[in-house]
Amino acid sequence: MEKRHGGRLTEERQWVVLTESTRSDNDGWVHSCGEMILKTTVYLSHRIPQSRIAGDGRVRNVTVPYCPDCELAPTRGVFYDDGRWWIDSWEREAEPVA
Numbered sequence: 695m696e697k698r699h700g701g702r703l704t705e706e707r708q709w710v711v712l713t714e715s716t717r718s719d720n721d722g723w724v725h726s727c728g729e730m731i732l733k734t735t736v737y738l739s740h741r742i743p744q745s746r747i748a749g750d751g752r753v754r755n756v757t758v759p760y761c762p763d764c765e766l767a768p769t770r771g772v773f774y775d776d777g778r779w780w781i782d783s784w785e786r787e788a789e790p791v792a
């Protein structure tokens with residue numbers, strides 16, 4: 695099965711993967727597929743709205759839950775001064791062995 699991009703938010707800014715998960719006994723989350731949800735730190739780089747690539751060098755990070763079985767782990771993203779941010783980079787999916 696092809697993995698989807700992890701780190702998606704719903705319109706209400708809830709993590710999509712958590713809306714599909716249930717709390718487990720040991721303070722974690724279990725995805726609908728049965729796999730434990732993992733967390734990863736995603737680094738966001740500052741961006742200036744007029745420029746797709748330039749920023750002032752500031753970096754923020756955000757902790758993102760994802761399902762290692764169903765999703766590619768997010769790795770990097772961008773943020774703007776108005777608070778908007780999003781993920782734009784994910785780990786590569788391993789090539790299937792022929």
Ligand SMILES: [Zn+2]
Nearest residue numbers: 725727761764
């Ligand atoms: Zn899953």
